Amino acid sequence: DESESVSLPFDFPFYGVISDSITISSNGWISFQTTWTTFFRNWTIPSALGPYGTVAAYWDDLIGPNEEDMRICYYYDQEENLFVIEWNNCVNRFDNASVEKFEIVLYDPDFYPTNDGNGEIQINYQTVNNPDANNNYATVGIENFDQTDGVLYTFANIYPASATELQNGLAIKFTTDPPDSYTLSENEAINSDENISISNYPNPFRNSTSISFNFSDKFADKAKINIYNIKGQKVKTFSIGENGNAKLVTWNGKDEKGKSVSAGVYLYRLEAKNQKSELKKCILLKK
Structure with a gap:
């Protein structure tokens, strides 16, 4: 010693x-x-x-x-x-x-x-x-x-x-830096009475995770799911378009260029018509 x-x-x-x-x-x-x-x-x-x-x-x-x-x-x-x-x-x-x-x-x-x-x-x-x-x-x-x-x-x-x-x-x-550079306010958040939900499974995951979402038709136009790294940098966007309720997308742990991202914590949320859901967290494990 x-x-x-x-x-x-x-x-x-x-x-x-x-x-x-x-x-x-x-x-x-x-x-x-x-x-x-x-x-x-x-x-x-x-x-x-x-x-x-x-x-x-x-x-x-x-x-x-x-x-x-x-x-x-x-x-x-x-x-x-x-x-x-x-x-x-x-x-x-x-x-x-x-x-x-x-x-x-x-x-x-x-x-x-x-x-x-x-x-x-x-x-x-x-x-x-x-x-x-x-x-x-x-x-x-x-x-x-x-x-x-x-x-x-x-x-x-x-x-x-x-x-x-x-x-x-x-x-x-x-680190003492916050996980992202975004701050949700009450005006930004989608009201709970609009039946908005978003989650992913499995979590944590190694190869891929399915992000399921449910939202009102009034938010369908130009809806998208954005995924951010812990620094608040956008790494992946899924365009939802006019998909209806209870849909899902699958993220394979790659960015917009098709490059595998590093293991760690990632944040995601649904964004539509200047409205944003709460941030959710998913964890990508090392393969």
């Missing part, structure tokens, strides 16, 4: 506090405070137990394989303006066999600005097993400096209903 402090190539705002260095722990987390602690025992978030100002990519008791040294790397990608911390050859002490390979990516806020100025963070998992250790499994999330607030992705193998379980190839991004 070791921790090491390193300087950052750029100032990074985290929960409103600007840091120019981080502490990297062998146990799958970083802290934006200088600390000698290693905290091999993981807890939930937020909690008074554990490091302060934390990004927990895979907080658990990690060791090197076959009692060898663990390889933890960090580097600055000057072309992409990213700082990457990688846990390259770790195994879980619980069984001394389960390999875990993952990384934390810090985005330079000068090149990746957010609405409130806080920096963006992404966790990428190449190999993840997450074996059970005293029913804790691993902790994934972020926590503020006084341990009173945080965003918990998983602890004790419990996830939010809309979250994907830890798996190979998964990426989790923490």
